[in-house]
Amino acid sequence: MIKKLIVKQNSVLWIIAVGIIIVPFILPNRYFQDIAVMTFLWAGLATSWNLYSGYCNRLSIGHAAFMGIGAYTSTLLYLNFGISPWIGMLAGGALSALTALLIGGITLRLKGTFFVLSTIAFGEILKVMTITSTEVTSGALGLMIPFQPGFANMIWTGKIPYAILAWIYMLVALFISVKLEKSKLGYSLIALGENQEAAENLGVNSTKTMMTAFILSAVLTSFGGTIFSQYIMFIEPTSVMGLSTSINFILLAIAGGLGTAFGPMVGSFILTPVSNLLRGYLAGISGLHGFILGMILIIILLYRPDGILPQLKLLSKRILQKLDKPKKGE
Amino acid sequence: MLLKIESVTKKFGGLSAVSDVSLEVEQGTILGLIGPNGAGKTTLFNCINGTLAITEGKIIFDGVDISSKKSYEIAKLGIARSYQIVQPFGNMTTLQNAMVGGFCKTKIYKEAEEIALRSLELVHLDHKKDIIAKHLNLGERKKLEIAKALSTQPKLLLLDEVMAGLTPIEVQEMVRIIHSINASGVTLIIIEHIMEAIMSLSKRIIVLNFGKKIMEGSPEDVSNSQQVIEAYFGVEEEELDA
Ligand SMILES: Nc1ncnc2c1ncn2[C@@H]1O[C@H](COP(=O)(O)OP(=O)(O)O)[C@@H](O)[C@H]1O
Ligand SMILES: [Mg+2]
Numbered sequence A: 001m002i003k004k005l006i007v008k009q010n011s012v013l014w015i016i017a018v019g020i021i022i023v024p025f026i027l028p029n030r031y032f033q034d035i036a037v038m039t040f041l042w043a044g045l046a047t048s049w050n051l052y053s054g055y056c057n058r059l060s061i062g063h064a065a066f067m068g069i070g071a072y073t074s075t076l077l078y079l080n081f082g083i084s085p086w087i088g089m090l091a092g093g094a095l096s097a098l099t100a101l102l103i104g105g106i107t108l109r110l111k112g113t114f115f116v117l118s119t120i121a122f123g124e125i126l127k128v129m130t131i132t133s134t135e136v137t138s139g140a141l142g143l144m145i146p147f148q149p150g151f152a153n154m155i156w157t158g159k160i161p162y163a164i165l166a167w168i169y170m171l172v173a174l175f176i177s178v179k180l181e182k183s184k185l186g187y188s189l190i191a192l193g194e195n196q197e198a199a200e201n202l203g204v205n206s207t208k209t210m211m212t213a214f215i216l217s218a219v220l221t222s223f224g225g226t227i228f229s230q231y232i233m234f235i236e237p238t239s240v241m242g243l244s245t246s247i248n249f250i251l252l253a254i255a256g257g258l259g260t261a262f263g264p265m266v267g268s269f270i271l272t273p274v275s276n277l278l279r280g281y282l283a284g285i286s287g288l289h290g291f292i293l294g295m296i297l298i299i300i301l302l303y304r305p306d307g308i309l310p311q312l313k314l315l316s317k318r319i320l321q322k323l324d325k326p327k328k329g330e
Numbered sequence B: 001m002l003l004k005i006e007s008v009t010k011k012f013g014g015l016s017a018v019s020d021v022s023l024e025v026e027q028g029t030i031l032g033l034i035g036p037n038g039a040g041k042t043t044l045f046n047c048i049n050g051t052l053a054i055t056e057g058k059i060i061f062d063g064v065d066i067s068s069k070k071s072y073e074i075a076k077l078g079i080a081r082s083y084q085i086v087q088p089f090g091n092m093t094t095l096q097n098a099m100v101g102g103f104c105k106t107k108i109y110k111e112a113e114e115i116a117l118r119s120l121e122l123v124h125l126d127h128k129k130d131i132i133a134k135h136l137n138l139g140e141r142k143k144l145e146i147a148k149a150l151s152t153q154p155k156l157l158l159l160d161e162v163m164a165g166l167t168p169i170e171v172q173e174m175v176r177i178i179h180s181i182n183a184s185g186v187t188l189i190i191i192e193h194i195m196e197a198i199m200s201l202s203k204r205i206i207v208l209n210f211g212k213k214i215m216e217g218s219p220e221d222v223s224n225s226q227q228v229i230e231a232y233f234g235v236e237e238e239e240l241d242a
Helices: A002-019 A022-026 A030-056 A064-081 A085-107 A112-132 A160-181 A184-194 A196-201 A206-232 A237-241 A243-256 A263-281 A288-303 A308-329 B041-048 B071-077 B094-102 B109-122 B138-151 B168-183 B195-201 B219-224 B226-234 B237-241
Strands: B003-012 B015-025 B030-034 B056-061 B079-081 B156-160 B187-191 B204-209 B212-217
Touching: A002 A160, A002 A263, A022 A030, A022 A160, A030 A160, A030 A184, A030 A206, A030 A243, A030 A263, A064 A085, A064 A112, A064 A206, A064 A237, A064 A243, A085 A112, A085 A206, A112 A237, A112 A243, A160 A184, A160 A206, A184 A196, A184 A206, A184 B094, A184 B109, A196 A206, A196 B071, A206 A237, A237 A243, A243 A263, A243 A288, A243 A308, A263 A288, A263 A308, B003 B041, B015 B041, B015 B056, B015 B204, B015 B212, B030 B041, B030 B195, B041 B056, B041 B079, B041 B156, B041 B187, B071 B079, B079 B138, B094 B109, B094 B138, B109 B138, B109 B168, B138 B156, B138 B168, B168 B187, B168 B195, B195 B219, B204 B219, B204 B226, B212 B219, B212 B226
Parallel strands: B030 B187, B030 B204, B079 B156, B156 B187
Antiparallel strands: B003 B015, B003 B056, B204 B212
């Protein structure tokens, strides 16, 4: 009985993930709708990041580089050749996969702090390259996407189509995560994240496992980059490739629950609106919203180091067990 | 011969932890491996299953030269091992731990789950399948080590001191478990300090000391051998009761 209900927890999370799309439709204005779009988009990005780093317990802190590759590839193809961002998104994904293969080949074999540092270096190098290749990318000035609404251009007048697009993106990332958790790849990834040697002793090919997950994560992150650039219609290296963007993926995932399919989504559903609202209401005092957000994160991490989602699951399990006991007596 | 080790040496810097060791294991048997602490028993296991690269020599398993293969390749060929110092995946459940091994020979979730459940039954741990591994006690962790290894469906299983630290009753249970694993067709090499247990399991015992094979024979031969008694009493007293 309890077990059945615990299994249902995932169904509850799926219902929330799917049902949340009602929210942007009932929000009163564009300001709040914008927050909804960003919440879904960040949920998708953090979920994509989590696919490698969360499950395998190895923090890739340069992951925004893949978001940047997605954003710049589709934008450059669109601006220079008029290629639809839908196709640009796939091209960006392919380029990210290739980059992940090359970078992963070098960095994935590194352990602990060395891996983390190497990912920072990768992210920063790519950012600097983007800034200095001014002829192609117009450097730090960034690229503006002209407002030409149309489905083929992935540009719309209202916020709702973007909300739907970001929501679908989030669902795809969630679906892949849930599938991963029930697959050989997922089991191998989690095991080697806990103890690489013990996992290899059980037949886990670490290199192949990590590489597959890293590429999957990079491609999905890259897709988010294209959606982001089409939504904001302006990209510059620091916003799509900067360290603070990578750190945002990580914070959302850690706050919600690292290495859980729905954790990053829960993290984004709570923190992205809070962060945006704080920024809006506390705009008078510069830096205050960042301070309060930082405090919230510290409190979460101090008291709930596993993240919010595992705690919610534990709580609901306890409640279910309490409800279950009297029934057994009947 | 299922396993043939030919003059294997493993050096750590200047120290030869395993020195010119040769041995053979026949299909279906249980070979006992004993020797004082630091004799090189665990290191020999690490060499057989590819965790450590051997310095010299050759290891043939089931007709294949595995001397320079990686540990995950060797696992796929059919050698599994348990760790002396247990290494559970602490945040996974007991069943999930075993399923990591279960995926060694299949990609299908249901099959991996069935294989893992069978291994857990074999070691009497199936009733704990949904417990997070870090909450298991030592006896259960030792069993989980075996279940993980068994889930890879090995032809040869290397057990490294799975009885150390167990109560006498748990030791008896473990002896029965090892017998039933062997009866299911798995060949074993077991490292053990508890002589009674090893004698009731193996017909053939190899003694290591300072990395060298000093004796091979039946349990009776070994326990009566002056050389073996010296090996044990020649070293520090405390190492005996480990
Ligand atoms: N990874 C290693 N690096 C250096 N020395 C090691 C390593 N592993 C084992 N040794 C040394 O090799 C010798 C044999 O150790 P071990 O194989 O663990 O012995 P046993 O299992 O018989 O007690 C010991 O002297 C030990 O200190
Ligand atoms: Mg040992």
